[in-house]
Amino acid sequence: MTEIDPIALRELTTLRTGAAPRRMLEASTTTELIDALREVWTGGDDWFVLGGGSNLFVGDEPFDGTVIRVLTTGIDELPSPHEGRIRLRVQAGHSWDDLVAYAVERGYAGIEAMSGIPGTVGAAPVQNVGAYGQEIQETLVEVELIDEHDSDAAVVPAADLGLGFRTSVLKHHYGEAQGRRAVILSVTLDLAVTGDGGRVVRGEQLRRALGLEDYEPVPLSWVRERILATRAMKGMLLDEADPDTRSAGSFFQNAIVPERVAGTLPPECPRWPVEPDLDTVTVIPLDSYYGLSPRPDRPEGLVKVSAAWLIENSGIRKGFKLPRSRAGISTKHALALTNRGDATAAEVGELARFVQSRVHAEYGLLLQPEPVLVGVDL
Known part of the structure; x- marks a missing residue:
């Protein structure tokens, strides 16, 4: 590991806010990363790790602790126990989009719809990244991680990460304690080997995004090109010349509410059912079983509603800015x-709170921030 002169976090995050922290370390290998973490944990310093900086909203006051930059890279190809598939073990600091490009070039399918997502591979399982109906949990096998104050790294299967919609036990949600405070060292994915023949696109959300009408195989490279073009049109592809890309991506999560709450919203508000847990087990003691199983109570279903629709229909249009603010x-x-140009974290936070208040006033829902907030309160 290398200790460097701290760099202002506005230069290392896509939202471009944040002063220089008190201390900064760089780790270019797994060993260096583990050593840096152990040193910080032993000293009791406040800390966080920084990858691509694409899901961070950092405050204006200097972070009084240590920031560890994860710069590890590398992809290892491993055999898969499943026929027609291959496993990739990727270092945490590797660019996510570089990984997607690597897989597409070699005909490895399963992550092509997630082309153009900024950030690093190590951050991908933390928030279960996804796009157009494809999520990392579909191909994730395991991660190698190290828990805070633990001396040894461990391999953890994907099933133990609590993966859900844009979340996991590793993600620090605003206002909540982190389920497991650990740092990912590497990620292992299991991908289908399609070669040059392409792949039939099955998911309806991805088919709509690609404009597909039949079920003929299409090249992975074609899928990637279309997704990158779509993300660019939405300002979700990093571009120095485009202020719309100076963001942390989607700032607010889509709201997940009970069916009865969703029923109070206008019918034109887009909504999607949240899949119920189909693996629930009912245990009936033998001494009370008389040949009939009790009918289980049907839990109230959950519905995901569009935060973008709620924002626009609460009177906040695309391009909206508060007076004299450089955030929009x-x-x-x-x-x-x-x-939009040297905005402070205070200005971005003011805009975020205004959006929350408008949506709450119109629809009674409080939108929750998607990025990890460091030194910021909403």
Whole structure:
């Protein structure tokens, strides 16, 4: 590991806010990363790890602790126990989109719809990244991680990560304690080997995004090109010349509410059912079993509703800015809060609170932030 002169976090995050922390370390190998973490944990310093900086909203006051930059890279190809598949073990600091490009070039399918997502591979399982109906949990086998204050790294299967919609036990949600405070060292994915023949696209959300009408195989490279073009049109592809890309992506999560709450919203508000747990087991003691199983109570279903629709229909349009503020809603995507030019974290936070208040006033729902907040309160 290398200790460097701290760099202002506005230079290392896509939302471009944040002063220089008190201390900064860089780790270019797994060993260096583990050593850096152990040193910080032993000293009791406040800390966080920084990858691509694409899901961080950092405050204006200097972070009084240590920031560890994860710069590890590398992809190892491993045999898969499943016929027609291959496993990739990827270092945590590797660019996610570089990994997607690597897989597509070699005909490895399963992550092509997630082309153009910024950030690093190590951050991908933390928030279960996904796009157009494809999520990392579909191909994730395991991660190698190290728990805070633990001396040894461990391999943890994907099933133990509590993966859900844009979440896991590793993610620090605003206002909640982290389920498991650990740092991912590497990620292992299991992908289908399609070669040059392409793949039939099955998911309806992805088919709609690609404009597919038949079920003929299409090249993975074609899927990637179309997804990158779509993300660029929405300002979700990093571009130095485009202020709409100076964001943390979708700033607010889609709201997940009970069916009865969703029923109070206008019918035109987009909504999607949240899949119920179909693995629930009912245990009946033998001494009370008389040949009939009790009918289980049907739990109230949950519904995911569009935060973008709620924002726009509460009177906040694309391109909206508060007076004299350098922060604004993207001109292309209502969910993205953008830095239009040297905006402070205070300005971005003011805009976020205004959006929350408008949606709450109109629909009674309090939108929750998607990025990890460091030194910021909403």
